[in-house]
Every structure is written in C-alpha cells, then in structure tokens.
Amino acid sequence: MRFLSETSSDGVCEQLFLLDDIPGALWTPEGAACTRPLIVLGHGGGQHKKAPDVLDLARRCVTECGFAVVAVDVPGHGDRPVDEDYHRIATENQARVEAGADPAPLIAAFQALVARRTVPEWRTVLDAVQRLDHVGAGPVGYWGVSLGCGLGVPFVAAEPRIGAAVLGLGGALASGAHAALITVPVLFLVQWDDERVPRGQGLALFDAFASADKTLHANPGKHGDMPAFERGSALRFFSRHLA
Amino acid sequence: MRFLSETSSDGVCEQLFLLDDIPGALWTPEGAACTRPLIVLGHGGGQHKKAPDVLDLARRCVTECGFAVVAVDVPGHGDRPVDEDYHRIATENQARVEAGADPAPLIAAFQALVARRTVPEWRTVLDAVQRLDHVGAGPVGYWGVSLGCGLGVPFVAAEPRIGAAVLGLGGALASGAHAALITVPVLFLVQWDDERVPRGQGLALFDAFASADKTLHANPGKHGDMPAFERGSALRFFSRHLA
Numbered sequence: 287m288r289f290l291s292e293t294s295s296d297g298v299c300e301q302l303f304l305l306d307d308i309p310g311a312l313w314t315p316e317g318a319a320c321t322r323p324l325i326v327l328g329h330g331g332g333q334h335k336k337a338p339d340v341l342d343l344a345r346r347c348v349t350e351c352g353f354a355v356v357a358v359d360v361p362g363h364g365d366r367p368v369d370e371d372y373h374r375i376a377t378e379n380q381a382r383v384e385a386g387a388d389p390a391p392l393i394a395a396f397q398a399l400v401a402r403r404t405v406p407e408w409r410t411v412l413d414a415v416q417r418l419d420h421v422g423a424g425p426v427g428y429w430g431v432s433l434g435c436g437l438g439v440p441f442v443a444a445e446p447r448i449g450a451a452v453l454g455l456g457g458a459l460a461s462g463a464h465a466a467l468i469t470v471p472v473l474f475l476v477q478w479d480d481e482r483v484p485r486g487q488g489l490a491l492f493d494a495f496a497s498a499d500k501t502l503h504a505n506p507g508k509h510g511d512m513p514a515f516e517r518g519s520a521l522r523f524f525s526r527h528l529a
Numbered sequence: 530m531r532f533l534s535e536t537s538s539d540g541v542c543e544q545l546f547l548l549d550d551i552p553g554a555l556w557t558p559e560g561a562a563c564t565r566p567l568i569v570l571g572h573g574g575g576q577h578k579k580a581p582d583v584l585d586l587a588r589r590c591v592t593e594c595g596f597a598v599v600a601v602d603v604p605g606h607g608d609r610p611v612d613e614d615y616h617r618i619a620t621e622n623q624a625r626v627e628a629g630a631d632p633a634p635l636i637a638a639f640q641a642l643v644a645r646r647t648v649p650e651w652r653t654v655l656d657a658v659q660r661l662d663h664v665g666a667g668p669v670g671y672w673g674v675s676l677g678c679g680l681g682v683p684f685v686a687a688e689p690r691i692g693a694a695v696l697g698l699g700g701a702l703a704s705g706a707h708a709a710l711i712t713v714p715v716l717f718l719v720q721w722d723d724e725r726v727p728r729g730q731g732l733a734l735f736d737a738f739a740s741a742d743k744t745l746h747a748n749p750g751k752h753g754d755m756p757a758f759e760r761g762s763a764l765r766f767f768s769r770h771l772a
Contacts, residue, residue, distance in 0.1 A: 478736075478745075489732075492747070493721075501756075502721075502747035504735070513744075515769070526758070 287414045298348045305414050308407055309365040310358035311335045313344045314420050318354070321422025323528040324415065326408060326448075327357040328430030328438045330455075334364025343429065343517050351525055354421045358411055360437065361403055372400065389482060394460035397436030404437045405444050412447060425528040429520055431455040431475055432482075432509065439491075443467040450527035452520045455480065455509060457487030458494050465494035472497045473523040475516055476504040483509065530657045541591045548657050551650055552608040553601035554578045556587045557663050561597070564665025566771040567658065569651060569691075570600040571673030571681045573698075577607025586672065586760050594768055597664045601654055603680065604646055615643065632725060637703035640679030647680045648687050655690060668771040672763055674698040674718055675725075675752065686710040693770035695763045698723065698752060700730030701737050708737035715740045716766040718759055719747040726752065 290302045294316050301312045314322075325347050329340050335357040344355040362369040362376075379392040416423045428451040430438035435456030442451045443464040451468070454475025458465070472495050476488040492502045501523075505513050533545045537559050544555045557565075568590050572583050578600040587598040605612040605619075622635040659666045671694040673681035678699030685694045686707040694711070697718025701708070715738050719731040735745045744766075748756050 476745075498749065500749060502719075502745070504745035504747075506741065506743060518765075522761075 296345075296349070298345050305358075305411055307366075308358050308411065309335065310356060310411060311344075312415060312418075312421070313348050313355040315348050315352055318352075318420040320420070321424045322352055322354050322420075323425045323427065323524070324354045324356065324412075324421055325427045325429055325524060326412065326441075327355055328404075328408075328428065328434030328441070329357060329360065329363065330431060331433035332363070333433075335359050336364075339517070342514075343520065346517060346521055347524070350521055351529065353524070353528070354415070356411060356415050356421075358407070360433065361400065372396075375399070390457060390459050390484065390487060393436070393482070394457070397433065397460050398440075400433075401437045401440045405441050408441050409445055412445065416447075425449045427451065427524045427528050428453075429524075431512065436460050439468070440464045442470070450524060452523060454503075455483060455488075455512070456491055457483040458490035459487055461491055462494040465491055466496055469496045469498070471499040471523070471527050472501075473520060474500060474502045475512060476502060477509055477512060478504050478506045480509045539588075539592070541588050548601075548654055550609075551601050551654065552578065553599060553654060554587075555658060555661075555664070556591050556598045558591050558595055561595075561663040563663070564667045565595060565597050565663075566668045566670065566767070567597045567599065567655075567664055568670045568672055568767060569655065569684075570598055571647075571651075571671070571677030571684070572600060572603065572606065573674060574676035575606070576676075578602050579607075582760070585757075586763065589760060589764055590767070593764055594772065596767070596771070597658070599654060599658050599664075601650070603676065604643065615639075618642070633700060633702050633727065633730060636679070636725070637700070640676065640703050641683075643676075644680045644683045648684050651684050652688055655688065659690075668692045670694065670767045670771050671696075672767075674755065679703050682711070683707045685713070693767060695766060697746075698726060698731075698755070699734055700726045701733035702730055704734055705737040708734055709739055712739045712741070714742040714766070714770050715744075716763060717743060717745045718755060719745060720752055720755055721747050721749045723752045 287305045292301045297316050299314050299316045303310050347353040347355045359366045362372045383389045415421050426447045428442050428448050431454040435453045439461035442448045450471045452473045474492045531547045535544045540559050542557050542559045546553050590596040590598045602609045605615045626632045658664050669690045671685050671691050674697040678696045682704040685691045693714045695716045717735045
C-alpha cells in the first residue's frame with residue numbers, strides 16, 4: 287500500500303493511495319491514532335472514489351461519527367485504465383437497450399462479471415486498511431447503491447468482517463442469490479419510479495436478504511433522484527450497528 | 530375545554546382534559562409559554578390516548594423537539610363509553626374473520642364509519658388546543674398507524690392545517706381515495722409481513738398519496754412488530770418539516 291498524498295480540511299484527513307494497481311482514498315478524523323469503525327464505500331456506475339455523493343457521505347461519516355472510510359475505483363472507472371472487455375460489453379449493452387432490449391438482465395450479467403474482480407480486490411483493500419494504526423480491526427460497514435449494490439451484495443455475502451450494509455437501487459435478478467446469503471443488518475434504498483430497476487425487482491431484492499434486521503426506505507423519483515436525507519439515514523443506521 | 534389534571538415529570542407537562550365529551554391529553558415542555566409546532570397523535574385499535582407507544586412518542590416530541598402533542602380517545606376506546614353500534618359491528622366482524630372472511634374490506638368499512646365522527650372531533654380539538662398560549666397556531670403534524678392511519682388519512686385530507694404526516698399499517702382499500710387528496714409530506718410505515726394489511730395494499734396506499742415528498746419505511750415482522758427506532762424516524766421527519 288503506497289500513499290500518494292495526504293491533505294486535511296475541516297477535521298477530515300484524506301489519504302490517496304495505490305494498492306497494487308488499485309487507486310483508493312481513505313478518510314479519517316484528523317489526528318486519529320486508534321481503532322475505529324470503518325465504512326467501505328462502493329461508487330456507482332460511471333462514477334469514481336471521489337464522486338460528490340461518495341465524498342459527502344465519507345466526510346459526514348468521519349465528522350459526525352468518527353469513523354474511517356475507504357473507497358477505491360472500480361475497474362474501468364476513475365483513475366483506472368479503460369478495461370477493453372468491460373468497455374466492449376458496456377457499449378454492446380447500451381446499443382441493445384437503445385434497440386429496445388430489457389436493461390435488467392444485461393445489467394445483472396455485467397455486474398456479476400465485474401464482481402468476480404472487485405470482491406477479491408475489496409477484500410485485499412480491507413486487509414490493508416485494517417492494518418493501519420488509525421483504522422485498525424474494528425467493526426466494518428458497507429455502503430453502495432446502483433453499481434455499488436450490484437458489486438456490494440456479493441462482497442457483503444463473501445466477507446464476514448462486514449457487520450452492517452446500506453444497499454439500494456438494485457434488483458433481485460442481479461443480486462437475489464447472493465442476498466439470500468446475507469444475514470447482517472441491511473438498510474435498503476429504493477427509488478419508487480426507478481427507470482433502470484423495475485419496482486418489483488427492487489422489492490424482491492429486499493425480500494431476498496436473509497437478515498432478520500432489515501429496513502427498506504423508498505422515495506419517489508427516478509434512479510438518480512435519491513434524496514440527500516437518505517445519507518443521514520445511512521449515518522444513523524451505521525451508528526446504531528457499528529458504534 | 531376543561532382541564533382535569535396537570536402533572537409534570539422530566540421536563541414534560543401532561544394535562545388531561547375533556548372537550549365536550551372527548552377525553553384527551555396534552556403534552557408540552559414544562560414552563561412553555563409561546564407558540565410551537567403541534568403533533569396530533571391518533572392511537573391504534575383497542576388502545577387509548579396514553580398507550581405506551583403513544584406516550585413514548587409524545588414525550589420524545591416534547592423533550593427532543595420542544596413540540597406540543599395532543600391525543601384523544603377514539604369513540605369506544607380509553608375513557609369513552611362503549612359505543613353500542615361500533616361494538617356490535619366489531620364483534621360481528623371478528624366472528625366473520627374467524628369464519629374465514631378477508632379482514633381487509635371489513636376493517637376498511639369500519640374505519641370509514643368511525644372516521645365520520647373522528648374527523649370533525651379532531652378538528653374541534655385542534656381548534657381548542659391552538660387557542661392555548663403554550664401551543665398557539667404554529668405548524669401542525671399528524672402521526673397515526675393502524676386505526677390511527679385509517680382515521681388519520683381522512684383527517685389529514687380534510688384538515689389544511691396539517692403540514693406533514695406519519696402514517697402506516699394501512700391499506701389502499703380503506704384509505705386510497707382520501708390519500709389521493711393529500712399533498713403534504715408523508716412518512717409511511719409498512720410491516721413487511723403484516724397479517725392484517727396485505728403487503729400489496731400497503732404499497733398501493735403509499736403509491737396513492739399525491740405528495741411529491743413521501744418516504745416509505747418497511748421493516749420485517751407482523752402488524753404489531755414495528756421497531757421502536759421508527760419513532761426516531763418520525764421525530765426527524767417532523768423536525769425536518771415543521772421546525
């Protein structure tokens with residue numbers, strides 16, 4: 287793990303790093319020196335580790351809860367090179383959707399393909415970050431919606447260190463099988479008029495989680511319209527389960 | 530409006546009152562002297578104005594938000610006499626359900642009948658309470674689930690002073706038509722395994738609210754199993770919209 291930069295503002299220390307060839311960002315309280323809860327943030331499709339909603343949530347986790355937060359670029363996103371295979375498949379999928387194909391099974395297949403790489407990558411990141419003195423091996427949560435849900439559900443299912451997860455904007459077709467392996471507390475976010483994930487698919491994914499403690503929040507609007515106050519819900523959820 | 534008693538504990542003043550023949554309770558911050566937001570609480574079936582969940586929510590609204598809260602007994606509940614008509618209908622309905630009838634249309638018809646009385650009663654209560662110096666004509670919210678939703682939806686639809694409402698454990702069959710008249714912000718609570726309100730009925734009621742700003746929270750469990758943390762969600766919702 288190689289640190290590229292370290293900056294601080296308003297009580298939040300941001301360290302950019304490379305782990306093997308994975309570019310990431312770690313946020314911690316300024317002056318932090320001991321073990322604390324850690325949130326792994328998975329960004330959305332076409333976004334990156336410092337997309338505005340990721341950054342806002344990361345900073346709030348640090349300032350309001352004292353947590354550490356880590357996010358890395360998904361292959362083909364942010365500071366990572368274009369992946370020729372993914373790029374070709376994504377371009378083909380877009381053409382099919384424009385020609386009238388149902389996007390849900392295409393998204394599901396694509397996310398399953400990418401998850402085969404990101405699940406082991408994110409586990410390696412978790413190993414490395416938890417070895418740092420100012421993070422340590424404390425409780426771990428995961429937050430990710432849209433692509434961050436498609437990649438997050440198999441990650442949470444595979445990784446026993448994750449103790450609570452905020453997921454959403456995903457469907458049962460893509461993630462139902464892995465969701466049935468998840469038993470930790472889940473906050474699941476649905477956009478009621480999601481044009482990419484049919485409502486029934488989203489509700490069926492909520493149904494599929496094996497967690498006894500799970501809560502669904504639904505709000506009107508399309509895939510990209512999730513209200514900012516749901517970031518506050520995520521903070522309270524993590525505080526309840528990890529702090 | 531005749532006050533029967535006044536007691537204070539832990540910063541909360543509780544006044545029991547009679548308005549005509551309606552017994553009610555008013556909670557305000559100890560020493561309150563000016564206008565503040567007011568929450569009208571509607572209790573559940575078989576409960577009363579001081580049922581434990583009503584009382585807990587009322588006290589939290591006062592201590593955490595500085596609001597006033599009022600609740601009155603629904604006819605046939607709490608300190609009100611048994612209403613022969615309601616009692617007969619409820620007994621007949623129970624026998625029908627035990628004989629295998631679908632409870633949803635029976636509940637819908639019964640709540641519509643009772644609402645014809647409670648809507649004008651609650652509007653009178655609101656008039657009276659807002660004339661008190663320590664309540665005043667500030668913003669008003671409504672909270673009610675189960676029977677408190679069945680009676681609350683027509684109340685919120687009819688009463689322009691209500692600026693935000695927490696409703697839940699109700700279905701579209703009973704309340705859909707009135708819900709379509711509601712445009713204020715709504716937080717709607719669903720129990721995912723509700724044995725009294727079919728899931729599709731609950732989701733359809735959420736769908737029916739005309740409010741641009743509405744949020745659904747769903748949790749696993751039966752009709753009576755709503756988690757206590759949803760009271761915290763209600764407080765934050767009212768703070769966001771009324772404070």
